Amino acid sequence: MNAIHxxxxxxxxxxxxxxxxxxxxxxxxxxxxxxxxxxxxxxLGPTLVGWVGLLQPLAxxxxxxxxxxxxxxxxxxxxxxxxxxxxxxxxxxTVAVIPVSVDVAVANLPIGVxxxxxxxxxxxxxxxxxxxxxxxxxxxxxxxxxxxxxxxxEIPMVLSAxxxxxxxxxxxxxxxxTWQAEHHWLVLGxxxxxxxxFFVSSLAEAxxxxxxxxxxxxxxxxxVTTEYSGMRFGLFYMAEYLHTLVASAVASALxxxxxxxxxxxxxxxxxxxxxxLALFFMITWVRWSLVRFRSDQLMRLCWTYLVPIxxxxxxxxxxxxxxxxxxxxx
Amino acid sequence: xxxxxxxxxxxxxxxxxxDYDPEADLMVLNMGPQHPSTHxxxxxxxxxxGETIVRAVPYVGYxxxxxxxxxxxxxxxxxxxxxxxxxxVSPMTNEQAINMAFEALLEVxxxxxxxxxxxxxxxxxxxxxxxxxxxxxxxDMGGALGGGTTLFLHCFREREYILDLFELVTGARFHYxxxxxxxNRHDIPAGWAKRVHQALDLIASRVDEYLDLSxxxxxxxxxxxxxxxxxxxxxxxxxxxxxxxxxxxVDHDLRRDAPFHAYDExxxxxxxxxxxxxxxxxxxxxxxxxxxxxLSKLLVDGLPExxxxxxRPIKNPTQFKxxxxxAYVALETPRGELGTYVIGGGGNKGASPYRLKIRPPSLHAxxxxxYLLVGGTISDAVVILGSLxxxxxxxxx
Amino acid sequence: xxxFIDAARSMARSMRTVFRKPTxxxxxxxxxxxxxxxRLTFALVHDEHGEEAxxxxxxxxxxxxxxxxxxxxxxxxxxxxxxxxxxxxxxxVLDMNACIYCxxxxxxxxxxxxVMTQDHMVPGFSREDLVLTMDKLYANETETTLxxxxxxxxxxxxxxxxxxxxxxxxxxxKAGAKPxxxxxxxxxxxxxxxxxxxxxxxxxxxxxxxxxxxxxxxxASEAKPEAx
Numbered sequence: 001m002n003a004i005h006x007x008x009x010x011x012x013x014x015x016x017x018x019x020x021x022x023x024x025x026x027x028x029x030x031x032x033x034x035x036x037x038x039x040x041x042x043x044l045g046p047t048l049v050g051w052v053g054l055l056q057p058l059a060x061x062x063x064x065x066x067x068x069x070x071x072x073x074x075x076x077x078x079x080x081x082x083x084x085x086x087x088x089x090x091x092x093x094t095v096a097v098i099p100v101s102v103d104v105a106v107a108n109l110p111i112g113v114x115x116x117x118x119x120x121x122x123x124x125x126x127x128x129x130x131x132x133x134x135x136x137x138x139x140x141x142x143x144x145x146x147x148x149x150x151x152x153x154e155i156p157m158v159l160s161a162x163x164x165x166x167x168x169x170x171x172x173x174x175x176x177x178t179w180q181a182e183h184h185w186l187v188l189g190x191x192x193x194x195x196x197x198f199f200v201s202s203l204a205e206a207x208x209x210x211x212x213x214x215x216x217x218x219x220x221x222x223x224v225t226t227e228y229s230g231m232r233f234g235l236f237y238m239a240e241y242l243h244t245l246v247a248s249a250v251a252s253a254l255x256x257x258x259x260x261x262x263x264x265x266x267x268x269x270x271x272x273x274x275x276x277l278a279l280f281f282m283i284t285w286v287r288w289s290l291v292r293f294r295s296d297q298l299m300r301l302c303w304t305y306l307v308p309i310x311x312x313x314x315x316x317x318x319x320x321x322x323x324x325x326x327x328x329x330x
Numbered sequence: 331x332x333x334x335x336x337x338x339x340x341x342x343x344x345x346x347x348x349d350y351d352p353e354a355d356l357m358v359l360n361m362g363p364q365h366p367s368t369h370x371x372x373x374x375x376x377x378x379x380g381e382t383i384v385r386a387v388p389y390v391g392y393x394x395x396x397x398x399x400x401x402x403x404x405x406x407x408x409x410x411x412x413x414x415x416x417x418x419v420s421p422m423t424n425e426q427a428i429n430m431a432f433e434a435l436l437e438v439x440x441x442x443x444x445x446x447x448x449x450x451x452x453x454x455x456x457x458x459x460x461x462x463x464x465x466x467x468x469x470d471m472g473g474a475l476g477g478g479t480t481l482f483l484h485c486f487r488e489r490e491y492i493l494d495l496f497e498l499v500t501g502a503r504f505h506y507x508x509x510x511x512x513x514n515r516h517d518i519p520a521g522w523a524k525r526v527h528q529a530l531d532l533i534a535s536r537v538d539e540y541l542d543l544s545x546x547x548x549x550x551x552x553x554x555x556x557x558x559x560x561x562x563x564x565x566x567x568x569x570x571x572x573x574x575x576x577x578x579x580v581d582h583d584l585r586r587d588a589p590f591h592a593y594d595e596x597x598x599x600x601x602x603x604x605x606x607x608x609x610x611x612x613x614x615x616x617x618x619x620x621x622x623x624x625l626s627k628l629l630v631d632g633l634p635e636x637x638x639x640x641x642r643p644i645k646n647p648t649q650f651k652x653x654x655x656x657a658y659v660a661l662e663t664p665r666g667e668l669g670t671y672v673i674g675g676g677g678n679k680g681a682s683p684y685r686l687k688i689r690p691p692s693l694h695a696x697x698x699x700x701y702l703l704v705g706g707t708i709s710d711a712v713v714i715l716g717s718l719x720x721x722x723x724x725x726x727x
Numbered sequence: 728x729x730x731f732i733d734a735a736r737s738m739a740r741s742m743r744t745v746f747r748k749p750t751x752x753x754x755x756x757x758x759x760x761x762x763x764x765x766r767l768t769f770a771l772v773h774d775e776h777g778e779e780a781x782x783x784x785x786x787x788x789x790x791x792x793x794x795x796x797x798x799x800x801x802x803x804x805x806x807x808x809x810x811x812x813x814x815x816x817x818x819x820v821l822d823m824n825a826c827i828y829c830x831x832x833x834x835x836x837x838x839x840x841x842v843m844t845q846d847h848m849v850p851g852f853s854r855e856d857l858v859l860t861m862d863k864l865y866a867n868e869t870e871t872t873l874x875x876x877x878x879x880x881x882x883x884x885x886x887x888x889x890x891x892x893x894x895x896x897x898x899x900x901k902a903g904a905k906p907x908x909x910x911x912x913x914x915x916x917x918x919x920x921x922x923x924x925x926x927x928x929x930x931x932x933x934x935x936x937x938x939x940x941x942x943x944x945x946x947a948s949e950a951k952p953e954a955x
């Protein structure tokens with residue numbers, strides 16, 4: 001035990017715990033999504049496996065595990081095999097800097113926001129390489145669209161994530177949450193538009209409807225994941241929900257006050273969970289109600305609307321923070 | 331379409347690819363025959379420059395089952411259950427078409443009640459077909475996991491009411507075999523008219539829901555406006571009929587212009603649009619749905635009493651014989667003009683047709699594909715194919 | 728922006744559906760009411776003397792468009808109940824793998840021997856499980872609920888001589904003639920016969936549904952003033 005550096009030990013324990021909780025939430029998030037989607041469509045979701053279908057994720061996992069492991073003949077083996085675990089890895093790594101409770105995080109990096117955004121950028125890579133390595137035109141198209149969409153929507157995401165940084169004066173996520181605990185949640189004030197833009201950009205980064213062009217089933221069969229079967233596909237599937245949860249967690253930390261409680265109630269992990277799940281619910285709701293954008297419309301939305309608005313928001317926030325004390329702010 | 335008329339219209343789908351910039355690489359992508367949204371087994375070979383389609387070559391025939399040849403072996407009375415499966419989305423109109431053709435050939439009269447019933451069934455079939463079209467259009471746009479599916483399930487929920495109504499009359503939900511030479515085989519049970527009104531009122535009240543999820547949605551409009559514009563002249567040259575033609579501005583509907591059965595007694599309001607793009611086709615079909623609801627209510631209230639079959643009921647496979655003669659009958663299905671051409675004097679001592687030719691509207695609609703897809707992206711290709719509403723069972727027979 | 732407002736509207740619509748009762752019927756725990764005319768699987772029946780109704784005439788085999796019926800006709804011998812000579816079927820095989828449920832075999836049977844049922848066929852694990860042999864067909868007579876459709880019911884329903892004189896006159900009406908004139912022309916002579924005929928029709932049609940006859944008569948007398 002004393003051979004292991006305390007930081008590493010801290011990381012392993014907290015990281016392991018948070019990752020476990022997160023993966024469990026992912027599995028049952030899938031269950032919730034299917035039930036909720038069912039109700040939105042006048043039908044019941046899964047009902048047979050376990051009470052109200054609660055064991056469905058386990059059934060899905062068992063199904064995927066027993067499938068044949070197919071690797072296309074002309075696929076680039078290294079990239080093909082590496083892509084699914086890498087998507088999950090980069091997504092999980094993002095959670096390292098998010099404070100789940102007061103001062104409790106796997107790693108309280110002073111550049112936490114930069115870590116999150118950098119990993120957000122890295123997450124595009126495995127999707128791209130999966131598309132290329134599959135030796136399938138549909139997958140290739142899906143991968144190219146994913147790259148175009150991913151790198152475009154990073155810009156509004158970065159810019160709108162700068163707004164909490166400017167207000168709190170630090171890139172440390174825990175500091176941002178503490179600032180919100182001391183002042184007010186950013187979404188209830190000047191950060192509302194930034195929150196909306198961050199939310200929309202996260203939807204696009206997570207390839208969720210209305211931005212799910214890279215895996216548009218009706219056009220590209222299964223997009224990037226066309227040639228994947230069994231647990232490899234399971235990893236992509238899980239990574240998508242994981243990304244959604246992680247994006248919700250990040251948004252709640254940066255804009256919704258993280259572990260900070262409402263109405264003077266006790267701060268803690270339960271608030272963090274509640275906010276994350278609330279955002280996850282919103283994302284699911286959006287997914288099952290809207291049709292998708294075409295890729296050029298998606299691009300137009302990003303570059304002609306979101307980027308200028310988020311640039312303007314950054315400027316406005318900076319000016320606000322600078323002039324507020326002079327205007328007798330709080 | 332001939333080369334001369336293509337030149338006159340200024341369209342050229344069979345673009346010579348050597349004219350294309352040789353610097354750019356073209357990728358050949360096969361959409362189909364197995365594909366989640368090709369509406370049946372249909373293949374389009376796309377030549378892509380990045381995501382833009384430079385040329386599209388459609389291939390049909392994957393669902394060819396030899397129906398016309400089969401019907402030369404079977405007799406007149408056995409034909410109805412076979413052609414049920416052509417346009418498998420609105421089976422009542424298929425049955426009506428073939429039986430009208432045989433009645434014209436064999437000179438059998440249809441009683442007034444049967445004419446009304448056939449028209450009523452055809453209108454209800456139109457409602458169910460347009461609901462199915464809207465449902466699959468939603469899936470094309472929103473994906474099998476997503477908002478499109480919500481629209482899909484809403485539409486199918488309503489369509490079930492109509493199928494339940496048909497089940498009460500004929501016993502089958504989908505392939506009925508209820509039309510026969512001279513009229514219908516099943517009569518309407520007691521209390522059916524009330525249930526029809528209930529179901530149609532329910533569907534009429536839910537049309538707003540569909541609009542919320544479709545044509546009133548800005549994303550839907552952005553995906554369909556200006557996409558796949560079909561000029562009226564091209565549509566006429568290709569022989570396209572039905573909602574596609576009406577959406578391009580041509581006011582033509584066989585129900586009003588060449589009325590058959592009970593259409594001469596009721597007033598059909600033909601819906602047209604001028605734009606000719608996918609959004610216009612969507613509008614036309616949804617308005618036709620509302621119009622069919624109104625017509626069905628009129629027909630079910632005004633159903634006259636009387637016999638339902640004017641010819642001899644089926645007791646024997648060879649009971650109807652035709653030594654010679656020809657007949658062509660056209661009627662308006664949810665896809666357009668379905669024509670049936672029958673020549674009598676075939677095998678089984680004249681109890682089979684010598685030749686039966688079915689003119690499917692979907693095949694002509696698919697002929698517009700090479701013209702409409704050029705210049706769009708793959709996403710547009712899917713939306714355009716959805717808006718043309720082809721049914722491969724009918725196109726290939 | 729328009730996108731947000733329309734997105735909100737679609738989302739509101741989806742949420743409203745959440746609070747509606749789902750339309751799922753959880754088969755096989757719940758079953759849907761498919762109506763008395765449902766065409767699901769087949770049964771061979773016995774006639775009023777308790778003997779097999781099938782006389783081995785092979786009409787169903789001849790008319791089946793999918794050629795799924797194979798009947799082996801037996802020798803004509805005297806019936807054990809009435810003593811008269813009649814045909815029998817030695818074997819009757821109906822292959823449900825290829826049946827298209829068109830009901831033509833039911834329509835043409837001269838003795839109402841083959842009927843369809845309102846209960847689904849029991850699924851099997853192999854193609855052989857779906858071939859209905861003669862034992863299975865006669866077993867279905869008692870094990871399943873039979874449908875309304877029999878040859879005699881269908882033929883009665885399709886009888887061209889059904890209905891009043893006025894209706895038959897309307898049958899001769901060519902497309903395009905004004906309905907008001909035809910109705911007026913036929914109205915006077917038909918008035919005396921009309922009430923009788925209309926009441927008789929629903930009773931004939933709904934022969935197998937005694938519970939509904941009263942309702943049918945009430946419907947018919949309501950429908951009469953409406954239709955004209």
